Every structure is written in structure tokens, then in C-alpha cells.
Amino acid sequence: QSALTQPRSVSGSPGQSVTISCTGTSSDVGGYNYVSWYQQHPGKAPKLMIYDVTNRPSGVPDRFSGSKSGNTASLTISGLQAEDEADYYCCSYAGSYTVVFGGGTELTVL
Amino acid sequence: QLQLQESGPGLVKPSETLSLTCTVSGGSFSSGSYYWGWIRQPPGKGLEWIGSISYSGSTSYNPSLKSRVTISVDTSKNQFSLKLSSVTAADTAVYYCARREGGKSGGFDYWGQGTLVAVSS
Numbered sequence: 140q141s142a143l144t145q146p147r148s149v150s151g152s153p154g155q156s157v158t159i160s161c162t163g164t165s166s167d168v169g170g171y172n173y174v175s176w177y178q179q180h181p182g183k184a185p186k187l188m189i190y191d192v193t194n195r196p197s198g199v200p201d202r203f204s205g206s207k208s209g210n211t212a213s214l215t216i217s218g219l220q221a222e223d224e225a226d227y228y229c230c231s232y233a234g235s236y237t238v239v240f241g242g243g244t245e246l247t248v249l
Numbered sequence: 250q251l252q253l254q255e256s257g258p259g260l261v262k263p264s265e266t267l268s269l270t271c272t273v274s275g276g277s278f279s280s281g282s283y284y285w286g287w288i289r290q291p292p293g294k295g296l297e298w299i300g301s302i303s304y305s306g307s308t309s310y311n312p313s314l315k316s317r318v319t320i321s322v323d324t325s326k327n328q329f330s331l332k333l334s335s336v337t338a339a340d341t342a343v344y345y346c347a348r349r350e351g352g353k354s355g356g357f358d359y360w361g362q363g364t365l366v367a368v369s370s
Contacts, residue, residue: 140311140312142295156278164352173353173354173355175356175357177296177356183343184345184356184360184362185288185360186360187356191354191355191356204355230296230356232354235309236284236307236352236353237309238301240288240295240296240297240298242295243296
């Protein structure tokens with residue numbers, strides 16, 4: 140069970156859109172529609188932003204959206220705002236009631 | 250509003266056993282659909298899932314940690330616990346407890362604030 144692969148960092152200007160990728164294998168991301176995404180600000184606990192690939196929990200702005208193609212899932216943030224600057228982690232079900240996280244992506248709002 | 254709170258020693262000696270407890274309050278702990286998990290984050294690094302347990306006591310563990318991890322549940326106290334044996338400096342991390350809506354689907358929707366555990370003599 141290896142960590143999912145995410146870019147170390149991405150950046151964008153306010154108002155722009157950014158996409159963070161999360162690449163796994165057919166044993167995790169590609170095998171199930173159970174990918175979730177988390178936002179983490181420094182010194183804080185992670186916050187669930189997307190679950191089951193495309194679903195947003197109540198209270199999460201619709202600027203955040205998720206998708207998946209094959210073994211790669213993606214998180215897109217549109218209308219980038221300063222408060223979106225944080226670390227983002229993907230997580231996938233990997234069979235036998237186990238899950239695996241991605242290595243994390245640092246988002247910088249320029 | 251559901252709240253989770255980690256508790257336990259902040260310092261553990263190498264080769265000893267790390268023990269943490271997560272107390273759940275303000276909501277339903279007894280629902281069979283929820284899974285309760287432990288996730289850790291070494292300083293400056295990413296998240297690592299340690300393992301999860303259902304209300305009924307079914308467990309699943311990260312294969313890389315499985316030989317050293319035990320997660321248990323005490324339904325009478327609305328608590329679940331983590332034991333990690335034979336710790337080394339590599340186990341130094343912030344340890345989070347969290348709720349997952351299902352064993353497969355859903356996400357970790359409620360998290361504790363995290364507790365830093367250092368492994369040092």
C-alpha cells in the first residue's frame with residue numbers, strides 16, 4: 140500500500156482556477172469511487188472538502204469540485220480566494236476496509 | 250455538534266508502547282454505520298492512516314503498521330483507543346482521531362484537534 144501521488148505544490152492568482160491531481164492504482168483510486176479530499180491549514184486538523192469523488196459536505200463552497208478518470212482523481216478550486224491557501228490531501232479506499240492518503244499538495248494563492 | 254478529543258502521554262520512550270484514547274461526545278457513537286479511525290502526521294510531513302474500528306469492534310490496519318498496532322473500542326465510555334508498540338523516533342507525530350461515515354465510502358468528517366506525541370529517551 141503506497142501513498143497516492145500528488146504534486147508537491149500548485150499556485151494560482153485570486154479568481155483563477157487550480158486543479159490538484161491524485162494518482163494511484165487500480166487497487167485504490169481506479170478501483171473504487173471512494174476518493175475524498177481534505178484541506179489543512181497550519182496547526183489545524185484536516186477538514187473534509189469532498190467525499191466519494193464528487194460529493195461536497197454541507198457548508199463546503201461549490202467552488203470546490205472533484206472528479207476522477209482512471210487511476211487519477213482531481214480536486215478543482217475555482218474562483219481562488221486567499222483563504223484557500225492551505226495543504227490539500229487526497230485519500231482513497233484501498234480494499235479490505237483500508238484507506239491510503241496522498242503525500243499532500245501545498246496551494247499558494249499569489 | 251459531535252466532538253472528538255485525543256488524550257494520552259505527550260512523551261514516550263523508545264521501545265515502549267504509545268497509548269492514546271479518543272473520547273467522542275455530542276453525538277451518536279453507537280451507530281453501526283460509522284467507523285472510528287486514527288491518523289498521524291509527523292512534523293512537516295503528510296497524513297498517514299493508522300487504522301480504524303467499527304462500533305462492533307471490527308478493525309482494519311495500515312499494512313505497514315499492522316504488526317505493532319491495536320485499536321479497541323469501549324462503547325460504555327464512548328471511547329476508542331490506540332496502542333502502538335515498540336516505538337521509535339519515526340513514530341513522533343501529531344496523532345488525530347476521526348470519524349468516517351462508512352467502512353468504504355464517505356470521508357473522515359469529524360476530527361479531533363490532534364495531540365503531539367514525541368518519542369525520546
